[in-house]
Amino acid sequence: MAAALPVPLPPGQQAGGPLTALAPMQDVTDLAFMRVIAHYGAPDYFFTEFFRVHAQSRPEKHILRSIDENTTGRPVFAQLIGEDLGHLARTVDELLRHNVAGIDLNLGCPAPKVYKKNVGGGLLRDPDTVDRILGTLRAAVPGLFTVKMRIGFEDTTHFNRLLDLVNAHRVDLLSVHGRTVKEMYRSEVRYDFIARAVARARCPVLANGNITSAARAAGVVAETRAAGVMIGRHAIRNPWIFQQCRALFAGAPIPRLTLAEVRDYIERLYRATEVPGLPERDHVNKMKKYLNFVGQGVDATGAFLHDMRRAESESGLFSVCDRHLVAAGAAAREFSLEPYPGVIARPNCETPAAIADGCSLETVTA
DSSP states (O other): OOOOOOOOOOOOSSTTSOEEEEOOOTTTSSHHHHHHHHHHHOOSEEEEEEEEOSTTOOOOHHHHHHHHTOOSSSOEEEEEEOOOHHHHHHHHHHHTTSOOSEEEEEEOOOOHHHHTTTOGGGGGGOHHHHHHHHHHHHHHOSSEEEEEEESOSSSSTTHHHHHHHHHHTTOSEEEEESSOSTTTTTSOOOHHHHHHHHHHOSSOEEEESOOOSHHHHHHHHHHHOOSEEEEOHHHHHOTTHHHHHHHHHTTOOOOOOBHHHHHHHHHHHHHHTOOTTOOHHHHHHHHHHHHHHHGGGTOTTOHHHHHHTTOOSHHHHHHHHHHHHTGGGGGGSBOOSSOOTTOOOOOOSOSOTTTSOTTSTTTOOO
16 A cells, blocks of 8 residues: 655745744643744744643643634644553544644653653653654654654664654654753754754754744754754743744844833733632742743843742732833843843742653753
């Protein structure tokens, strides 16, 4: 029986230009955040938080909302994390009843509580298991099947074999984060390995890892020859980044951003992420996780971050925002398109480590 013809990727918003994607991030890339990002300029592709797949799992309702209620106009890929072949196939069948652009496999989550279960980035230690998973998913997905991976677990020994498996199972799009699992987010990104993936993979490759700005995106695309970029943390800091990428890719100037516009973004994000019944203090603490990144572009001294992290109420949080972002002439000051050197987006410590998700903002730093 002849192999099915490949399904084309959804077209990007800029004909002939590099693609852009919002990276899947636990506790971040939900429906509310996607809507906020789309307000400032949506990426070409969205990816959901990962659906956990195991014997008792069913697709999480709050993640399904980011598919079913998405009005951004951009395709949404559903990401899975797991290793049980039967339950992966079952979950694909369930997700294909929803308006997904495709199914994505997580081969990159670097949190120890995840990789110790031999899922996410932990699978990169075992190419034979990856082979079986890719085969199962390719057979289960009649449309677009995509993969997000790192360049290895502890080292890059299996990198070429993993790319060959991507080819063998006709993966339609590959996103490569240029660090190993053990490097987490600490080391320099190895864009040379992303370039190797571009040269070896038969599908388009998105470059991922420390894409801090539109200028950096353009540089990485030029260096790696990737089909585009996938951006995570720096889209939290700068939700205009996808719009800026398209402008720069087209040879247009990037408009100046002011701190007043950042203040409006924080207000919009706060209102979008309000949940009925959620205590005010918990919502403020959730906002601090986003603002840990936003603060990297506010001031070189980290004064906004220092004060923001000490807010305990909505009024206290917005008082800090007003003081740093609009008062005494601050509103007209420029928001830095690159993070200020040395201003670190450390995780907020309000959520006990015992319940923090291993791939959430609790573990992701600059």
